[in-house]
Structure formats: structure tokens, C-alpha cells
Amino acid sequence: MIAGVIGALERTGNLAISWISGSVATFILIGSCVSWCLTGWLYGRPVRLSAVATQVVETGLKSLPLIALFAVSIGTILSIQIVNLVESSDFLPGTLAFIGDFSIREEGPLIAGIIMAARIGSGLASELSSMSHDKEITALRGMGIDPIRFLVAPAFLALLITAPMITLLLVAGELLTISLYLFFAQGVQPIFALGLAVDGISGVDLSVGLIKGLCFGVAILGVSTQIGLNAASLGRRTGSVTSFAIVVSITAVLLLNVSISLLAPD
């Protein structure tokens, strides 16, 4: 009994230590990315712009179909609820303003974070893990090439652009879907419905939403890179690395979401 309790405590302690050390390593990795982006050119080793462009396509443009799918499906679900609510309360302007505010501030960034974790985080973790197993990372280090500058910093710079864009496009797609649904279901003019929803979005709401998207993107990159690069030393296979990266990325997104929501001004 006592041995079981001690064992459980030990496992919990080890888990806490690994989470803390993993978090610290992720912060250091993100710091290293920032450092390479800002000072790499001083040492004649700038982050490769061609690689940044490739990553913008990979993380941004190739995510568009998934974003569209999520936007239409969530927009439709919200529209059904709005129609039910308006039929009982007849309060369309307030409802749409609330939906606009809620979408850009809370729901949009969170869904964007989950999309990024599933698509970008898993891709990054599996690629780095496979490179780590095949000693490609070791070979880069052996040539004096920092893998963070060569492989991760381009994705970091790309995500600074694409992560807020993904959030914005998702919310825009949702509001557009709601407007069109209301037109076909209730005859409400789409421009009028869209205007009501956008009226509910303040500058602060927009900033909070975009900052959340940016923070989620950077956190997902840090977590996935950390897991992918250490795959070989942890003895994890690529499949297990990918699912682990998704779980940890989504956990990081949820924790960050709550933290930013609590700290952000109304």
C-alpha cells in the first residue's frame, strides 16, 4: 500500500520534472529561433528566405481547405443555434454581435490552434523525428549547421505570418457562412447580418484573437520541434512522436488560451 503510494508519487514527480524541463527547453528553442531571425545575418548566416516562402505555402496555403471546411461546418452549427434563439427571443443584433465577439476572441483562435496542432505540429514533429532517426540532424550539426536555424527558424518566421492569418480566415469564413445561412433560412440580408456580427468586434477583441493565434502557432512550433528533435534519444517511433506532439500541442493551446483569456482586457 505504502509502496504503491510512494511509486505513484515518484511517477508524478518524474512527470512534473519532465514537463518542467520540456517547457524550459521549448522556451530556449523559441529564443534560439528569435535570435537566429534577428541576428543570423550579422554572422553571415541569415534564415533562408526561400525556406520561409516554402513554409508559408506548407503552413498557410495548404491549410486553406481545412480552414474552409471548419469555417463552414462551425458556421452552420452556430447558424442553426442562432435561428432557434432568434425565433424564441427575436434579438438578432445582440446575438450576432455576441457571435462576432466570441468567434474572434475565443472560439476562432482555439479552433485555429487545434487545426495548427493537427496539421502543422504533427507535420513538423514527424519530419524532424524521421530526420533525427536517419541521423540527418546529426549530419547537419557535424557540418557546423545549426538545425534550429536551418530547419526550424524558417517555419517560425512563416508561422508569424500564417498563424494570425489562419485565425482571421477561420473567423471570417464562419461569419460569412452564418450570414449566408441566415439569408436562406430567414431572408436576412447577408451584408446586414455580417455588419451586425462585425459591429460586435472591438479593436481589443481583434488584437486578443490575433495574439492568441500567434502565441498558439509559436507554442505548437516549439513543442513539436522539441518532441521531434528528441525522438531518437527518447527512443520514440515516428507514429508515436506525431500523436504525442498533437496531444502536447493541444494541451499547450488550451492552457495558453485560458491564461490569455484571463489576462486580456475586455
Add this chain to the structure above:
Amino acid sequence: MTRKSEDIVLSAEGLGVSFDDRVVLQDINVNVQRGEIFVFMGGGACGKSVLFQVLTGDVAPTKGRVKLLGHELRDLKSRTRSQLLRKVGIAYQGGALLKSLTVLENVELPLIEVAGLKRRDSTGRAKEFLALLGLSKVEALSPSSLSMSEIKRVALARALVLEPEVLFCDDVFSGLGWRLQDKLFKLLLDLGEGKGLTVIVFTPALDVAFRFGDQVAILEEGCVIAQGPVDEIKTNKDERVQHLLAPKREILSSRRRVEPNAMSERSL
């Protein structure tokens, strides 16, 4: 004979590596002189790969110290390390080529990213090395579509393209066939002629060690059990060495050396 310290390109003193309680390497002492081909030879699980990782600075030793080209690896700051690595070429077991790049781009990589050449300058140089290694026809291919012999030669081209002072080869020559091995070593001797290229080979193949090595160190269970010129190793009375050499007598008797001859054969 006492060697001048500047002639020693790599030295390991009292080197030991342990993972948790498991001792992988113990008390390794070696000096590699400039211009020689030094072969670490040993069977499976003898500590060869870990020693390769330690000597190339990828794994820190638990005990002892490693000096490469006058720099102690343990104390290196990242900038000095980068500068040092410009003088070192490493050909990894299995190639470790970047699969997202073509063969040509893999060989160009150190020229662009380490030497800072523009692509228009790096392409010609990379193509020259690929031609030397008989790989011109595969330069546009992905590494995943190459044979193991081609992968090993591309790895060698990438390691040599910056004209390093020291070349580490992890199991690059075994399984290639004697004719190709001869040609590759001839190429290395040609490239190193006058520049003092030092080649450090890690191999499980006794024939590679005895046909091409100037100095050979035999590893067993994490220890160097014999070390010296090939002729000394052949006559070593240590029971473990004799046991290792016993099935390979025919190789010892057919030892051939390749001599450098100024690039007469431009491609393999």
C-alpha cells in the same frame, strides 16, 4: 620516436563513456598523426559507433579528453566549434543525406551554408566532386532512389567538398567491393596529397583495416585491445587479437596498398 604536437590532429586521453551504469568505452588512448589513415576496427557492440560520436564531438565523454586539431572538444564555444567543423569532413554510416534535397543540393549544402558560397559558385564545385566519385548521372535524383554504394559515395562527396583536414568515415567502405574500395582510397590519397588529409575510418571490416590503414586500433568490449601499424597488429600475440584474426589469414596475406597517382582516373 616522439611526434611533434602539431603533427597530432586527434588525440584521446583516458577516454571513457558510460550510459547510466553501463560502461560503453573505457580508457581509450589514441593519437592520430597528420596525413595517415587510422582505422578503428571492431565487431558489433564493441563501442565503435559511440567512439565515433565522441571523437566527432556529438557525444561528450564521461571521462578523459579529446583534442581535435588542437582544440579540446569539451570546452568549445559554438563559434569555435563551427570554425573547427569547417576543417572536418564527416561521412556517416547510412549516408545521413537530407532526403528533402537532391544529391547535388546535398553536396552543395556545406559550400552554401558553411563556406558561404553563392549557388552559382557552389554548383560547379559540387558537380566536380560528384564527377570524381562517378555520380554525375544521379545528381538530380533524391537520395531515397540511390543504391547503398551511391549513398556512401554521395556522403563521401559531401564530406570532402570543403577540402577538410580531417575526414571521419563511419563504416563507409565496408560492403563496397574491393575494386571500388581501391578507387575510393586512391581518390582520398590523391585529394590529400600535399595537403596532409588525415582519414579516420571506423569499420567492422578487417580487410578495409588491413588493406588501407597506416595505423589500426582494434576495439573489443569498449577497450582498445591492440593498436599500431598493420604489421605489428598481424604479429600481435594477444589471444583476443589472434582469435579475431584467425579466420582472416588469407586477407592478411593478400594485403594490397594503393598509391596516389595524381587524378589520372577522373571518375569511378
